Amino acid sequence: MKLTLKIWRQKNRGEKGNFVSYTMNDVNPEMSMLECLDVLNETLIEKGEEPVAFEHDCREGICGSCGFMINGVAHGPERATTVCQLTMRHFxxxxxxxxxxxRAAAFPQIKDLxxxxxxxxxxIASGGYVSVSTGNAPDGNTHxxxxxxxxxxxxxxACIGCGACVAACPNASAALFTGAKITHLGILPQGKPEQDRRARGMVAQMNTEPFGSCTNIGECTGACPKEIPLEVISAMNRDYLVGSWKKRDDDVRVVRPMTEWSTGSKLKIDPNATS
Amino acid sequence: MTLDSKLPTGPIETSWPRTKFDLKLVNPANKRKHSIIVVGSGLAGGSAAATLGELGYNVKCFCFQDSPRRAHSIAAQGGINAAKNYQNDGDSVYRLFYDTVKGGDFRAREANVYRLAEISVSIIDQCVAQGVPFAREYGGALTNRSFGGAQVSRTFYARGQTGQQLLLGAYQALERQVHEGTVAMYPRTEMLDLIVIDGKARGIVARNLITGELSVHIADAVILGTGGYGNVYYLSTNAKGSNVTASWRAHRRGALFANPCYTQIHPTCIPVSGEYQSKLTLMSESLRNDGRIWVPLKKGDKRSPDQIPEAERDYYLERRYPSFGNLVPRDVASRNAKAVCDEGRGVGESGLGVYLDFSDAIRRVGEETIRERYGNLFDMYQRITDENPYKVPMRIYPAIHYTMGGLWVDYNLQSTIPGLFVIGEANFSDHGANRLGASALMQGLSDGYFVIPYTVGNYLATNKFAPADASHPEARSAVAGVQQMTEKLLSIKGKRTVDSFHRELGKIMWDECGMSRTAAGLQKAIGQIRSLREEYWQNVNVPGSSADLNQSLEKAGRVADFFELGELMCIDALERNESCGGHFREEYQTPDGEAQRDDEHYSYVAAWGYRGPGNQPELNKEPLEFNYVHPSQRSYK
Amino acid sequence: MSTAAVTPHENRAPNFWQSTNGKKVVMAVTGAIMFLFIIGHVAGNLQIFEGPAKLNAYGHFLHSIGELLWPVRIVLLLCVGLHITATVQLAMRNKAARPVGYSRKQAINSSYASRTMYWSGPIVLAFIIFHLLQFTAGYIHPGSQFIEGDVYHNVVAGFQVWWVSVWYIIAVSLLGFHLRHGLWSMFQSIGYNHPRHTPLLKKAAFVIALLITLGYISIPISVLAGFIK
Structure with a gap:
């Protein structure tokens, strides 16, 4: 089959990007979307052009690396499917x-897709865990x-952390992602002791990042390849509300969003070395 | 070189507790004075980094992905074994130990395997405490399922996403330490060389994949948890990014590489559909619990499966292995699938496939129950093939899945370079020549959570570390070497893409060093690989520069290492004149086509030393002794 | 320790009001209070169908409890103020959260009403101001003389001007849209969502929003149609 791919090309965050159209005459309907890009990239390299940079790893829909918008829909038209498992027969x-x-302020551009x-x-680092160090665990059937x-x-x-929820949300809100982890741990007995603190910590960090707010419209859950329900956002809101009500002191801390990748001067002496 | 495997002596039941007592400790106040580098953030690397951080060490953890949560451990579907005996079906630490040694076709170290079986119990407890949502009974207790190669139900699982949930548990523990400031996480940073100073592993050279900057990181110990090398075959169930580079560069620096030819072929993958195919998708082995595998009795029978009457079907695993049936270990199931397809009885357009049929199970327990058990796998199958497995039998074919070989380590998981530890799939230690299902997750977490914290501590407590930094001559020369290789790859500007070389290498490996191997084929393959490698260094086209995100450049470096590894695999397979586990040499089989081991001559670990590209590597042998499980021909009949 | 790749510089955590979640809770609570007012208001208005005496008596009654009326008005004003402040701040934040927009974007899962909250809100606000000026203060009263105390006359005379009625109907319909999303969304914002109850809640929100809208617009329609003179 024949397809035209109009792909966003952008060399890096500093430079302006633009759309470039590529015509592919020989797309096999059994291919995945990413395999289609592989084929395109092979031809681009052979022509001496730079291939399209896109993130991918497991190609089984579980690692969460891949993802981009196809015709204005995160991960493309198939529900509950990441682009790595989206076959071309759907087009x-x-x-x-x-x-x-x-596209989101909280997801700065790196290159192309x-x-x-x-x-x-x-x-996650601001509370998305049960604080149990290795070796402290009771028998698995205790609870x-x-x-x-x-x-x-x-x-x-089941959340894979791909970012489709943020991408699909008109406000670029991370509520579904954050809510999913708060819900997962908050409803298990192991996670109960930290429930309030976890919600306050994670919500605080989410709000420190330049994500937008949730307006409860549900675009995120529609785009989610794992179909995480909107319910998790209300669980986050509830835990945050309860946690904020009960809190006695400001014991959560947040970190400043880091958008740089450079480690500074080349080959500088490693400050972490013990010697 | 004599290999000191540091195996404990005395009764095996107490060997790990005794060893733990003998290992020296680092005083809590001194822990923060030691720095440790962990490369890889999967089940092994992630759990090691988190645990070492909890203990108070200064940890730096590196991964090439954009987040530690992407590590390929995440894709494991089926489950994790543990000798809990919750099901009261006769399981015990000793039985798990026994099954694993036998399943590994008597090519693993008994003491390592016993330790693994022993620790398996704590892993489940630890993961449950972290909030891993394992499957449960209505009454609230943990539930289990059975898995290939075992007659007890000891596999814990979280739907078809066990690896994901275990990895997220480790990842969350790791992020907790990042928040505490004990672990510094370096995502999108790839290790490109090991720095060895005064004979000890003291650091790494890493490339920032976004800016292209090279940086030197010095520490007191380096731990590699960088996974397996199945991608040498190009098509495998591994993630696209999985690579051997960290292990291989350490190998080039002197770490021996053990049993490279032991690769595992997973019997239940979705068959290849075309040339463009970039990877193979695994369907969990747990499907074999309810699915029945068959092919038509007649050659070239092109009827659709529902048109083939019961009497004209060959349920070949049930026929040949009545006691294990469809649950025989992976190597046996894979080889039999290949055999029936070679006979011309394969199904699907390519003839490379067998049926995995759920119609009996659906009749027996109902579609709802099957959906409950395997719903997400069935959905995935349908998404990819556009066929409904509730109605039409699945088509499956074996694919490269796991590599049992890896860097040689002693009982303390230390390689032949002092201070370089290797954990998880990257080492060779626990699975022998074949890994049982649901044991990879167990090994990764066992090494990371429960073994390495003790053994690294012992190393740090018993060694002195001279001050060093990036200006050290060894660090400088390592950086220069990496720069030189990068520049070379970028300057060739030949005609062929990296992927086209990789695909060709993979084809050679699959044809000659895949599911079955012959001396003649392996010799041919070595020649082909050498000439392909020479062409690679003259004709590869790597576009772009080294100063920004350049995915072709990343791949180019990895494929360069795969060439050298592929050759070593063939050399190892050629040297091992026997069939064992995943290594099947056609010359060595029993009259009825089963693998025939040669314990008299080959009961050893082959640990290879590097002598430069194209040079015959140096073979070191570590003899294997079996005092508890006595080698016998594996029988699943 | 220095961590080149993930520098954890500490910042102060945003407090409840500074968090988007906190603002949404405030919007839910103020929205709920305003909803109660809307119910009371429509119930009062519908007395117009019982004749001038009844309606005017109701108006007198409201004015006679002045010491209660003002606290209620203050609470309502406060609610309006907070609701709007939170909205404006969130809207600005949301705009900043996606500095570069998509060239193409499809909505796949959200209702029309939910996506139009941002402009149904301001239009309703503009209407309320007009509405207060017309019927409460009497500053704008096109078509007739505003008579203090004669609520019935003011309403009928006001709605006999066709464009007043049309404006009223449009604005109240938008209010209905606003409520259709807001009524269940407020539960979500304060943390209530249940796989069985929430779908019912959404249906109830639709029915209530529809009834309220119909209740309000029945008056101008009746006036225009001549049922009420």
Whole structure:
């Protein structure tokens, strides 16, 4: 089949980007979207041009590396499918696909379709865990956890951190991502002791990053390849509200969003060395 | 070189506790004076970095992905074994140990495997405490399923996303330490060389993949948790980014590489559909619990599966292995699939596929139950193939999945370079010639959470570290070497893309060093690889510069290492004149086509030393002794 | 320790009001109070169908409890103020959150009403100001003389001007849209969502929004149609 790919090309954050159209005459409908880009890149390299940079790794829809907008929809037209598993048979012969990166202030541009999602790591670092050090654990069956609870936790824990929720949200809000982790840990007995603090810490970091606010409209859950429900956002709101009400002192801290990649001067002496 | 594997003596049941007592400790106040580099952030690297951070060491953790949560451990589907015996079906630490040694076709170290089985129990507890949502019964207790190669149900799982949930547990523990300031995380930073000073591993040279900057990181110990090398085959179930570069560059610096030819072929993957194919998608082995594998009895039977009556189907695994049936270990299942396809009885357009049929299971327990058990896998299959596996049998074919070989390590997981530790799939230690299902996650976490914190501590407590920094001559020469290689790759500007070389290398490897191997084929492959490598260094086209994000350049360096590794794999496979586990030499098989080991001559670990590209590597042998599980022909009949 | 790749410079954590979540809670609570007013208001208005005496008596009653009326007005004004402040601040933040827009963007999961909150809100506000000036203060009263105390006359005379009625109907319809999303969204913002109850809540929000809208616009329609003179 024949397709026109109109792809956002941008050399780096400093330079202006623009769309470039590529016509592909021989797209196999069984290919995945990323394999289609592979084929395009091979021809670009052979022509001496720079290939399109895009993020990808497992290509099984679980690592969360890949993702971009296709015709204005995060991860393309198939529900619950990442671009690495999106096969080309979902497009019509002759169609034009507009491909552009996630756009959000909190996800600074890196190159072409690659963006910087370290904000998500910082949100997790600010409380998205059970504070249990290795070796402290009681037997796995000490806490009995009903199947329903466990399943609900799993539904929320299925998040792959791809960023589609932020990309699809008109406000570029990270509420679904943050809510998913707060829900996963908040409903399990292991996570209860830190429930309030976790919500305050993670919400504080989310708000320190330049994400927008949630307006409860649900675009995120529609775009989510793991179909994380909107319910997780209300769980976040509830835990945050309760946590804020009960708090006695300001014991959460946030880190300043880091957007630089450079480690400074080349080959500078490593400040971490012990010697 | 004599290999000191530091194996404990005395009764195996107490060997790890005794070793733990003998290992020297680092005083808490001194821990923060030591720095440790962890390369890789998967189950092994991530759990090691988190745990070492918790202990108070100064840790730097590196990964090439944009976040530690992307490590390929995330893609493991089926589960993690542990000898909990929650099901009261006769499991025990000893049985897990026994199954693993036997499953590894008697090519693993007993003491390592026993330790792994012992620690498996704590892993589950630790992960549950972290909030990993393992599957549970209605009453709230943890549930288990059975897995290939075992007759007990000891596999814990979280839907079809066990690896993801375990990795997120480790990742969250790691991020907690990042927040505490004990771990500095370096995402999008790839290790390109190991710095060895005075015979000890003291640091790495790393490239920032966004800016292209090279940086030197010096520490007191370096831990590699950089995964396996299945991508040497180009098509594998590994992530596209998975590579051997960190391990290989350490190998070039003197770390021995053990058993490179032991690769695992996973029996249940979605068959290849075309030339453009970039990777293979695994369907969890757990599917074999309910699915029945068959092919038509007649050659070239092109009827659709529902048109083939029961009497004209060959459920070949059930027929040949009545006691294990569809649950035989991976190597056996894969080889049999290849055999029936070679006979011309394969299904699908390419003839490279067998049916995995759920219709009996759906009749027995209902579609709802099957959906509950495997829903996400069925969805994934349908997404990729556009066929509904509830109605039509799945088509599956084996694919490269895991590599049992890796850098040689002693019982303390230290390589032949002092101070360089290797954990998880990157080392060779626990699975012998074949890994049982649901054991990779177990090993990664065992090494990272429970073994390396003790053994690294012992190393730090018993060694002195001279001051060093980036200006040290060894660091400078390592940086210069990396720069030179990068410039060379960028300057060739030949005609072929990196991927085209990689694909060709993969084809050679799959044809000659894949599911079955012959001496003649391996010799041919070595020649082909050498000439392809020569062409690579003259005709590869790497566009762009080294000063920004350049994915072609990243791939180019990795493929360069795969060439050298691929050759070593063939040399190792050629040297091992026997069949064992994942290594099947056609010359060595029993009359009924099973792998035939040669314990008299080959009961050893082959640890290879590097002597430069194209030169015959140096073979060192570590003999294997079996005092508990006595080698026998593996039988699953 | 220095961590080149992830420098954790500490910042002060945003407090409740500074957080987007906190502002949404404030919007939910103020929205709920205003909703109560809207219910009371429509119930009062509908007395017009019972004749001038009843409606004017209701108007007198409201004025006679002056010491209660003003606190209520102050609370309502406060609600309006907070609701708007939060909205404006969030809207500015949201705009900044996506400095470079998409060249193409499709909505795949959200309702029309939910996506139009930003402009249904301001239009309703403009209407309310006009509405207060017309019926409460009497500054703008096109078509007739505003008579202090004769609520019935003011309403009927006001709505007999066709464009006043049309403006009223449009604005109240937008209010309905606003409520259709806001009524269930406020529960989400304060942390209530349940897979079984929330769909019911969404339906209820739709029905309530529709009834309120119909209740309000029945008056100008009745006036224009001549049912009320």
């Amino acid at each position: 019509k012969d002759g169609e034009e696909l507009v491909i552009e990166p996630w 690659v963006v910087d999602r370290r904000a998500f790591d910082r949100i 009995l956890i009903g199947k329903d609870t466990s399943d609900r936790a799993m539904d929320a824990a």
